[in-house]
Amino acid sequence: MTNFFTKSALLPEGWSQNVRIQVSETGVIENVTSDTKAAKSDINLGNVSLLSAPANLHTMAFKEHWQD
Numbered sequence: 523m524t525n526f527f528t529k530s531a532l533l534p535e536g537w538s539q540n541v542r543i544q545v546s547e548t549g550v551i552e553n554v555t556s557d558t559k560a561a562k563s564d565i566n567l568g569n570v571s572l573l574s575a576p577a578n579l580h581t582m583a584f585k586e587h588w589q590d
Contacts, residue, residue, distance in 0.1 A: 523545070523546060524547075526543045530571045531543075540557055540558055540559065541558070542555045542558050
């Protein structure tokens with residue numbers, strides 16, 4: 523398991539601060555925790571803000587357009 527820590531991330535419930543993302547050895551996001559502190563073993567991404575991948579944003583925009 524690899525943990526990443528960032529100051530902010532756009533999660534389904536909105537912008538969150540101090541976010542830890544746990545990623546499995548196969549690259550699957552297993553857990554996301556907000557309002558936490560970085561652990562020494564975390565890969566600290568600093569002041570980077572994380573968003574959904576552009577492909578995911580495009581897919582959702584396309585889906586929303588065609589559902590109207």
